[in-house]
Amino acid sequence: MLLQENVPLAPLTTFLIGGPARFFVEAKSVGEVQEAVTFANTKELPLFVLGGGSNLVVADSGWPGLVLKIAIPGIDRHPGDRDGKTIFDVGAGEPWDRFVSHAVAAQCAGVECLSGIPGSVGATPVQNVGAYGQEVSETIDSVEALDLKHGQVRELCNEACGFFYRSSIFNTSERGRFIILRVTYALTPGGEPHLEYADLKRHFEGRETPPNLAETREAVRHIRARKGMLIVEGDPDSRSAGSFFKNPVLSEQQHEDLKKRAAAKNLTIPSYPALDRNRKISAAWLVEHSGFSRGYGVGHVGISTKHALAIVNRGGATATEVLAMKDQIQQRVEELWGVRLEPEPVFVGI
Numbered sequence: 109m110l111l112q113e114n115v116p117l118a119p120l121t122t123f124l125i126g127g128p129a130r131f132f133v134e135a136k137s138v139g140e141v142q143e144a145v146t147f148a149n150t151k152e153l154p155l156f157v158l159g160g161g162s163n164l165v166v167a168d169s170g171w172p173g174l175v176l177k178i179a180i181p182g183i184d185r186h187p188g189d190r191d192g193k194t195i196f197d198v199g200a201g202e203p204w205d206r207f208v209s210h211a212v213a214a215q216c217a218g219v220e221c222l223s224g225i226p227g228s229v230g231a232t233p234v235q236n237v238g239a240y241g242q243e244v245s246e247t248i249d250s251v252e253a254l255d256l257k258h259g260q261v262r263e264l265c266n267e268a269c270g271f272f273y274r275s276s277i278f279n280t281s282e283r284g285r286f287i288i289l290r291v292t293y294a295l296t297p298g299g300e301p302h303l304e305y306a307d308l309k310r311h312f313e314g315r316e317t318p319p320n321l322a323e324t325r326e327a328v329r330h331i332r333a334r335k336g337m338l339i340v341e342g343d344p345d346s347r348s349a350g351s352f353f354k355n356p357v358l359s360e361q362q363h364e365d366l367k368k369r370a371a372a373k374n375l376t377i378p379s380y381p382a383l384d385r386n387r388k389i390s391a392a393w394l395v396e397h398s399g400f401s402r403g404y405g406v407g408h409v410g411i412s413t414k415h416a417l418a419i420v421n422r423g424g425a426t427a428t429e430v431l432a433m434k435d436q437i438q439q440r441v442e443e444l445w446g447v448r449l450e451p452e453p454v455f456v457g458i
C-alpha cells in the first residue's frame with residue numbers, strides 16, 4: 109500500500125474542484141483496501157471512498173482524513189450461462205464505460221443505454237446509476253463489499269441492496285458502511301437493445317431495420333455529447349458532476365398543485381412516459397422555468413450551455429461558489445413551484 113499525503117483532490121474529480129486529502133491511498137486489491145482501512149482506524153481518521161470522482165463536490169478545504177481510491181481491476185466472464193444470462197464479475201475500479209463497451213462487444217444486452225456515464229463500476233450500485241430507461245438495479249446480480257461494521261467481506265444479493273431511483277442502502281440507510289470491491293452483472297446474451305426514451309427513438313427514426321446494441325451504444329454517446337453529458341476533452345460543459353438535481357417524485361397532491369401553478373402562468377408541465385410512470389417530473393424543466401436557462405452564469409460557476417440540470421465549473425470555480433448557486437436554484441424553484449429540489453452529487457467535507 110502506497111500512502112501519500114496532502115494529495116490534491118480537484119484533478120481526481122470531473123468538476124475539478126476541491127482541496128487536498130490529508131492522506132491518500134489508491135488500492136488495487138482487496139488486501140490493500142483492508143490495509144488502508146486498518147490505517148484509518150488506527151489513526152482514527154475519517155474515511156472517504158473515492159471512485160472516478162464524477163459525482164462529487166469536494167470542499168475547498170479538502171478532506172481531513174484518508175481518501176481511499178478503489179482501483180481494483182478486472183472484467184471476468186463466467187464460463188457458460190446461468191438461467192439464460194451471461195454473468196460478468198467486474199472489479200470496482202474498472203471504468204464503467206469500459207465495461208459497457210465490453211458487454212456490447214460480447215453481444216450482451218442490459219447496460220447499452222448506460223453508455224458514456226463516467227465513473228467506476230464500484231459506484232454504480234451506490235446511486236443505482238441510470239439513464240435512457242435503464243438502471244443498474246435491473247442487471248446487478250450481487251455486490252461484493254467490505255462491511256466496515258463487522259470487518260468482513262460479504263456478498264449482497266440484488267434485493268439486499270435496496271435499490272430505488274438514484275438510491276440504494278449504500279447512499280441511504282447503510283451509508284458509509286460498505287466498501288464495494290466487485291459487482292456481478294447478469295446480462296442477456298443476444299438480447300435486443302432497450303429503446304424506450306424519446307431521444308433514442310428519434311435518433312433511429314426512419315430506419316428500416318432495428319438498431320443493434322453497438323449502434324444503440326453509439327447513439328446514446330452521441331446524444332450525451334450533445335447535452336454535455338459525456339466527458340469530452342476541451343468541452344467546458346462537461347466540467348461538472350452531471351445532473352445536479354434529481355427528478356422530484358411527487359405525491360398526487362403536489363402534482364396537482366404544480367399543475368395549477370403552471371396553468372396560472374399559461375404553462376404546461378411536460379409529460380414523458382418514462383417519468384410519468386413513477387410520478388417523477390423533470391427537474392431540468394423546473395430549473396429552466398425558474399430563471400436559470402442554459403448558459404446562465406455568475407463568474408466562475410454557471411449552468412451548462414447544453415443542459416439546464418448541470419452546474420459547470422467555467423474555470424477556477426470553488427465549492428463555495430457551486431453551493432451558492434445550488435442554494436439560489438433550490439430557493440427560487442421552491443418559491444415559484446413549491447417543490448424542493450434534492451441535489452444528486454455527494455458533498456465531501458461539506
Ligand SMILES: Cc1cc2nc3c(=O)[nH]c(=O)nc-3n(C[C@H](O)[C@H](O)[C@H](O)COP(=O)(O)OP(=O)(O)OC[C@H]3O[C@@H](n4cnc5c(N)ncnc54)[C@H](O)[C@@H]3O)c2cc1C
Binds near residue numbers: 161
Ligand atoms: C458528465 C456526467 C454525466 C453523468 N451522467 C449520469 C447519468 O446519466 N446517470 C447517473 O446515474 N449518473 C450520472 N452521472 C453521475 C456519476 O457519473 C455516477 O453517479 C457515477 O456512478 C459515479 O461514479 P464515480 O466512480 O465517479 O463515483 P464518485 O463520484 O467517486 O463517488 C460517488 C459516491 O459513491 C461512493 N463510492 C464510489 N466508489 C465506491 C466503492 N467502491 N464503494 C463504496 N462507495 C463508493 C463515494 O464514496 C461517493 O459517495 C454523471 C456525471 C457526469 C460528470
